[in-house]
Amino acid sequence: MPVIPRAAAADTRAVGDTPAGGVTGGPAVTDRGRGWVRPLVRLTGWLRTTGEAVGLAAIVLFLGKRADAFTGFPKGYDAMGHLSKVTFLAENWPHIWWNYEWYSGQPTFTGSYPPGYHVLLLAVARLGKLSFPAAMNLVTASALVLLVIGTYAAVRAAIGSRLAALCAGGLTAATPTVWSQNVVLGLYPRFTALAFAVPALACAIRFAIRGGRFAALGCCCFLAAALGTHPIVGAIGLLAVAGVVLLSPTMPIGVRFATAAGLTGVPLAMAAYFYLPLVLEKRSQSAFTDFEVPLNWRLVLWPAGHSLDALLPGTLAVTLMVGILAARLHRAPAISVSARESLGEDIIWLSSSRTVNISGRANHPELRRYLRWRRRHQLAGYPLRLAVFFALGTLPFLCYGFIGYLDRRFPYYINGLQPTDLLVYPGVCCAVVCGLAVGIAVRLTRDRIDRVRRTWRRRLTRALAGGIAAATVTAAVGAAVAVTGPLLPKQVKRNDIPAQQARLAVFPEEATGQRDFRVAGVADSVTKWINEYSDAPQDRGYDDHGVLHLDWQYWLESALVKPSFTAAERDFLLDWYAVKWIDTDSGAGPTGMYDDPSRFTLLAQDTRYAVLSSYRYTRARPIVSATRVPIVLVIGDTRHYDLFLRALSYADIGSDTLIPVQGPARIDDVSRALLAHVDTVVLYGAAVTHPKRDAALLREFVMQGGTLFADSADDRDIAKLLRTAGNPLPVRSVHNAVIRGPAWDWTGSMSGVDAAILDGFGPASYAGTNQWVVSAAISLAPWGQPVLKAQRKTVLVSGVLGAGRSVWSGLALPYHTDVFGQPAESRLLAQLLTGRPDPGKPQTAGAGGAGVRYDVVNTDHRVINVTGPANGVLVKEQRAPDWQVTLDGRPARSYLAGPGMMWIPLPDDGRPHHVVLTYRLSPVELAGYVIAGLTTAGVLILLCCPPLWRWGVRRLHQLVDLAARPAGHRKPVPVV
Incomplete structure (x- = not known):
């Protein structure tokens, strides 16, 4: 019998000799001493793990103390916004669903942040009897520690090496971009969600290797907490958990997919209170920002002296090396036919998961090479797959920052997701990859050392290799701390600075304690701190989160800071948003437009930080008023309603002159009950689906004293009404015509139109072509009278029908007014709607008045x-x-x-x-809370009832086995 070399004999161990995840047990324990040795070994392991966790927490606290990150007022640009929100929750609990303070009113959570972080902050403050700033610091420190220990646990679960886990945890604690999320950017909910997502990932890895009820349910709970704190981080966590489960080597493929669906579906159901309305009601208001902020590649390569928004350069190099190693281990070495025949069996295909008895037959070089590959794959397979998975996970975030460089046609980034803000995710992934790389290297080195024949040499080599590995990890973590530590105090963004005190000094105290008027600001940085100190409603809030009408909000914000807006347009918006006080900052934009004493009164000013001023708007109108002005119902889509509304602003045709009301897009959806409450109906972009019914409804409205205004130049469906007998329009047929501009050459009967208005009309020119397409009347109704002609083409007709009036326009008047912004056109539009040469300014009853x-x-x-x-x-x-x-x-x-x-x-x-x-709350929102409550109760039941959990696992495997059988062989499987 041939003698097998020791190395070859070691390679003949079956695949099952080592757990698939690579996690080996502790020292062997004999039956004689099992009663007291095993608890002692377990206690020793727990004590070591606790000591390592305490050491990682000490690194976090050491770095945090250097930056003053956990004491004093919370750091970061967005800290004030989150403090304002939790203050609102505390003052109004339990009536917290509508936030009247921000953005002229908005839902508190729907379309904005989930309630997780702010409710957690409120609970910590109440239970610990802490101030909100102190509670925020405590939650921040806890989140950082949880993130670092979660990274440690994830690597430990994957590779079983304490040294590798300490490497990953230490690098995470010392990565600059991890700290920038809090002390520079103030992205507290996003970071707290990440701190929940990483332990969920650790639980998922442990479950993928060993299974277990606590690992699965812990993954669900942590992931639900991440989803309930920040949606983007929650989505990243869902993908990561699904990925590590699908890569599991211990489960059949069907069980993997079912497990991945369960570990992602259950957390989503536990957070259904937020995501069900988000999906079904689509209330999110994320927007694209129209400028480019590309990622600075220099920060990625070296952070020192630049910014905390950076990675550690060494982690990127290790990630690249792991990719190269994975490429080498991906494909098995080729085995010739002669090598296969040397086994003495008809083995056509060999794989890393197939166990073949080859003792005494492994002398062929190709076969020995294959066995060495299989052993390496067996030792490092799943950890290496995880390392590649996390390395690939860094690419989308890094590429996102370079889109602006690669394609100039897409110079945008998603609002709130600046490229440098997202480096924290590659930072954590790279730390995990580095830890896994250390663990893989240690495991492969230990395997080679175990083949050394002499015991003393084996022990000496093992000690030397262990010392080198420990020294390398210590040096890497120490170098990272040496880079990040001095950088933190320099880059921290403090909020307890003279600028904040200056803003408090100029804030109008009369705005506090009232609900009738709002405070406006020229930038979010000027006003997002207000509701930490005052309950005054404002027209801004925290970075446009949850705004219901983003375009109109941007219109207002632009008017407050851009001198290109006219005073009339600015007054129009201040009226509709019930603004009485305006806080300005010379650093946020020009403020000269507020020096008009006829409209603004200076209340306070401070020049310590910048020119900070507070003004009172003297023409303010309250939030609530009883109306006695014409009501104008605009039937058409949202785009046309927006054009119509903006057309009124150029002459300040505000809420004290007429009130535009957005009606349905189709005339069919207008009810007689609604028409009974309006004075004027505008057809602008309206859809006509039943011309006869629509014509009869509108004719009845006009005959009873209403006013109808239709502009057919921008509404093709008006032609359907014109072809209908008995329609209430003053024209019978029209055709498209071109006005050769820029002069209109007004002629004909111009009764009811002031000559000054015509003189102030914008040019007849579209995009500089000196041409404007109009709809010209060919024939009129017997009761229709031409009002305006342009170059002998009738473009405006009016007439009396019954007790009401009907006006037809072919000018595309709202669109033309919005393009050129002429107040004269805005006044003409108001005259046509109200029927008066001078609409005037009728007064409304104000809040708290007689009305x-x-x-x-x-x-x-x-x-x-x-x-x-x-x-x-x-x-x-x-x-x-x-x-x-x-x-x-x-x-x-x-x-x-x-x-x-x-x-x-x-x-x-x-x-x-x-x-x-x-x-x-809507029925969908209530259903979300019910689903979340029932799912959470189910998780608690599974946690407390092991037999039910075991039954579910058995049933899952049986169903997967049944589904994998051919269709003709499927039979019900009894469940016991």
Whole structure:
């Protein structure tokens, strides 16, 4: 019998000799001493693990102390926004669903951050009797420690090496971009969610290798916490957990997919209170920002002296080396036919997972090479797959920052996701890869050392290799700490600085404690701190999170800071957003437009940091008012309504002149009950699906005294009404024509149109072509009268029909007004809508006056009592579907008016009316909370009932086995 070399004999061990995940047990324990040795070994292991965790926490606390990260006022640009939100929750609990303080009203959570972080902060402050800044510091320190220990646990679960786990945890603690999330950027919810996601990943890895109830349920709970804290980090966590489970070597492929679905589906169900409305109601308001902020590759290569938004360069090099090693181990070495025949068996295919008895037959060189590859693959297979998985996970985030360089046609980034802010995810992934690389190297080296024949040489080599590995890891972590430690105090963003005190000094104290007017600011940095100190409602908040009407919000923010806006347009927006006080900062933009004493009064000014000023707007109108002005219903899509609204702004045709109300996009959806409350109907972008029915409805409205305005130049469906007999339009047929500009050459009968308006008309030119396409009337209704002609083409016709008026325009008047911004065109539009040469400025009853009394019971409940004659109540707060209205005890409805506000029609009978506004969660939101509660209860039941868990695991394997059988051989499997 041939003698097998020791190395070859070592290679003949079966695949099952070592656990698939590579996690080996402790020292062998005989049956004689098992009673007391095993608990002692386990206790020793727990003590070592605890000591290592304490050491990693000490690194975090050491670096945090150097940067003063966990003491004093919270650091980072966004700290004030999060403090303001938790202050709102504390002051208004449990009525917290509607945030009246930010962005003229918005849902507190839906479309914004999930409630996880802010509710956690509130709970820590209440239970620990801490101030909110102190609670935020405590949560931040805990999140950093949890993230570092979670990274340690993930690598330890994957490779079983304490040294590798310490390497990953230490590098995570010393990565600059990890700290920048808190002490520079202030992205506290995002970072806290990451701190929850990494332990979820550790639990998923442990479950993929060893299984276990606690690992699976721990993964679900941590991942649900991440999803409930930040949606983007939660989504990244879902992908990571699914990936590590699908790479598992111990489960059949069907069980892997089922397990991945369970470990991702259960956390989603536990967080259904946020994600069900997000998916079904689509209330998220993420936007693209129209400028480029590319990633600075120098920061990626070396952070010292530049910024904390950076990676450690050594981790990228190790990640690249791991990729090369993976490429070498990916494909098995080729084995010739002669080598296969030397086994004496008909073995056609060999793999790393196939166990073949080859004792005494492994002398062929190719076969020995294959066995060495199989052993390396067996020792490092799953950890190496994980390392490659996490290395590939860094690429999307790194590539995202270079999109602006690669394709100049796409110079955008997603709002709130600046490239440098996302380096924390590659930072954590690279730390994990480095830890896995150390573990793989240690495992392969130990395997070779174990083949040394002499015991003393084997022990000496093992000690020497262990010392070198420990010294290398210590040097790497120490170097990382040496880079990040001195950088932290230099780059930390402090909020308790003179600039903050200066902003407090100029804030108008009269704005506190009232609900009738809002504070405006020229930038979020100027106002997002307000609600930490005051309950005054404002037109801004925290970085546009959850804004219901983002385009109109941007319109307002631009008007507050850009001198190119006219005073009339700015007044229009200040009116609709109920602004009475304006805080300015010379560092955020020009402020000269507020030096007009006829419109603004300077209240306070501070020049310590910049020119910080506070103004009172003298023409302010309240949030709630009883209306006695014409109501204009605009039937058309949102784009045309937006053009119409902006066209009114250039002459400040505000809420005291007329109230534009957005109607449905189709005339079919307009009810007679709604028409009974409006004075004018505008057809602009309206869809006509049943011309006869629509024509009859509009004719009835005009005959009863209403005014109809239709512009067919930008609405092709108007032609359907013109072809319908009995339509209420003053023209019978029209055709497209071109005005050769820039002069209009107004001629013909111009009755009712002031010559000054025509003189102030914008040019007849589209995009500099000196041409403007109009719709010209060919024939008129018997009762129609031409009002305006341009180059002998009739473009404006009016007429009296019954008790009302009908006006037709072929000018595309709202669009032309919005393009050129001429106040004269805006005034002409108002004249056509109201029927008066000078619409005037009728007054409305203000909040607290004789006409209306406005009581705020809580943030979700308002009471309005109208005592004088009024045709409606205008509430300048953002309209949301969840607002419920009752009028005199009966259900009523609100309509979108102006830039997203609410208008509630009233019977104009002169009697007092009682209006109640209540914000209630939608059925979808309630269903989300029910699903989350039931799923959480199910998780707790599984946690407390091991037999139920074991039954579920058995049933899952049986179902997967059944599904894998051929269709003809499937039979029900009894479950015991």
